[in-house]
Amino acid sequence: MIPANAVTENISCSGGGTFTVTDNVVVESSGASCIGVATIPEGATSTGRGVFLYSTGVTGVVFPNSMISIGGVICFGATSLTSVTFGNQVQTIGDNAFYGASKLTSIVIPNSVLTIGDSAFQDTALLASVTLGSGLQSIGFQVFAMTPSLTSITIPDNVTTIGGYAFTGSTALASVIIGNGVTSIGERAFAGITALSSITFGSGLTSIGNYAFLGNSALTSVTFPDSLLSIGTSAFSNNTNLASVTFGSSAISIGNNAFSGATNLTSLTFGNGAMTIGSGAFSSASRLPAINFGSGSTTLGTNAFSGATSVTQVDIPSNVSTIGSGAFTGATNLIKFVISPSHASYSSDAAGVFYNINKSVLAAYPAASANTSYTIPSSVIAISDNAFKDATRLVDVTIPSSVTSIGYTAFVGSSSLASVRFLGAAPTMSRFREYAFDRIATGAKAYVGSANIAGYGGAGATWNSLTVTQVVEVDEVAVAAAAARAQEIARAAAVELAKIQVISTLTAGEPLTSPQLDGAEIIGSNLNNVKLINNDIAQLAPLLRNDLNVIKKVVRKYQIIEIIASPSVNLIYPNLLIEIGLIPEYYKYRSSVTASLKRTDASDRSNFLQISDCVTQSMLILEARQVRLAAANARYAGNLSG
Secondary structure, three states: OOOOOOOEEEEEOOOEOEEEEEOOEEOOOOOOOOEEEEEOOOOOOEEOOOOOOOOOOEEEEEOOOOOOEEOOOOOOOOOOOOEEEOOOOOOEEOOOOOOOOOOOOEEEOOOOOOEEOOOOOOOOOOOOEEEOOOOOOEEOOOOOOOOOOOOEEEEOOOOOEEOOOOOOOOOOOOEEEEOOOOOEEOOOOOOOOOOOOEEEOOOOOOEEOOOOOOOOOOOOEEEOOOOOOEEOOOOOOOOOOOOEEEOOOOOEEEOOOOOOOOOOOOEEEOOOOOEEEOOOOOOOOOOOOOOOOOOOOEEEOOOOOOOOOOOOEEEEOOOEEEEOOOOOOOOOOOOEEEEOOOOOOEEEOOOOOEEEOOOOEEEEOOOOOOOOEEEOOOOOOEEOOOOOOOOOOOOEEEEOOOOOEEOOOOOOOOOOOOEEEEOOOOOEEOOOHHHOOOOOOOOOEEEEEOOOHHHHOOOOOEEOOEEEEEEOOOHHHHHHHHHHHHHHHHHHHHHHHHHHHHHHHHHOOOOOOHHHHHHOOOOOOOOOOHHHHHHHHHOOOOOOOOOHHHHHHHHHHHHHHHHHHOHHHHHOOHHHHHHOOOOOOOOOOHHHHHHHHHHOOHHHOOOHHHHHHHHHHHHHHHHHHHHHHHHHHHHHHHHHHO
8 A cells, every 4th residue: 555644656566667656646657667567556546648658578567446547558569568457446448558568468347447448459469358347338449459369359238339440450350249238330340350250239239330340251140130220331341251131120221332242142131111222232242132122111322232143033112212223233134123013103014124103214124134125115215324234135126216315334235236226316325425335246236217317327327336227117117206206295395394393493492302303304313412412502603503504514413423433433534524623624634533533442432522532632643743753854854964
């Protein structure tokens, strides 16, 4: 004990050296000379920071029962430390307290401890056993990061939050049990743990942060509690052996790419709560045999199930209210879509082709359909992006005169497609026109009647990779064309009415909806970006808010952003970056900046701000490089002249 009348005392360590206690506080940085075990005397209640900072001699620290607060970096870098014994009243362990104590093998946190500070046990290479006390309330940022010998952890029920990166890089961690009191798991908390094969979530969990369980290749199954409300971006991405995912019954938001790359996923069970499934959430789930949605209201983001190559039929019940572009792109064994007859927004035909409700938009053709020929109905005015992508059995398709636009990569990869019959004028190729008929049959032809052939460049011309061939119309075609023209007039009238409604909504200061914009042929909005679009419109000068051309540019901006943020980023070219104002029109290095953006990790180009930062950084790097090159050339020229 420290004598009652003593203010300061030097305490000897077991192998030599001392540390100092003043007024029941272990003095900051006083134990640098300590060798062996440092036993802090009873009566001491707290420690200063860095008492044994970078001490290579201290091998153990014993804290008394009187100790309440352990200061930050107390044993930071104490590379000979093998044991720590805590008293039964300690409440806080400071930031970086035992960071880098590379020989520490086990710790027992007493029940009295309430908080463990950031990085407290980070980079403790031999730490194999951790017991957390029942009183613990929070685990800070990176507390046990880079502890490659730790094999299991149980989080007590009193803990409410697990900080970001808390266990990231603990590559031997095989089992995690999370207590019922934990409500949130921070960003990358368990990322990159290749040995992690078992996770048990507690009943109170409400949110899982971005990248929280990224790249855990040994994980085979996850079951989420009913309490879970949100799963962050790429939270379980690249868990290549994940075979089973089961959701609880509550409403839940599943982030973009949350389970992307789960190439061995074979069982997916949704609950009956409302669900928002983000862009690419289950992309590349190539072994998933079927998709069965729950009964709650559900929205699917773009590319939500792209690459689901084992799915043969997609059933869309009426509660799946919104389906993003390319949601099932790359499902190369898909035979048909079956849309509920009571669906308010979507429909399908006898061939299993996916349309909007009035069949004015052909959304997706099942890639593995046995049909070799397909005639698009005359109600269709638009063929969506990727609509016929990889339809390898399709040989012949007839496009009615009602079709006015064909989306990018609409027929890409339809390798048997040899003839495309156009019954009307040349449709508008909305973007990336050079890819619409890419990788189809060699020598594929566009068959066009004499009345319209000039619009395709004339007989023998090449129109979007198709060789234009003239055909003689028959009366039935003329009749069909007349009917199609009537439909087109009606459609144009509907578009004009929709434009008036858009202006009316804007004038009233109300937000626009994606269906409103689509009806006015202002293409590019969806459930994921319409709020951002409305925010941008609200920032416009009052006179510009009612200008549809300006509104189209705003929507177009987010259409391009979604391409950049998606796996289709390789389709981006410099003019698109110029179009949305990211690079100047005549910028010398625009191709290099675009190439750099394509190489950027998807997680770093998921929104406009990130994309803008990437472009700016690339421009700065390129310009700095040119400055250095010019300086080097100047020095070289000077040497020559000298």
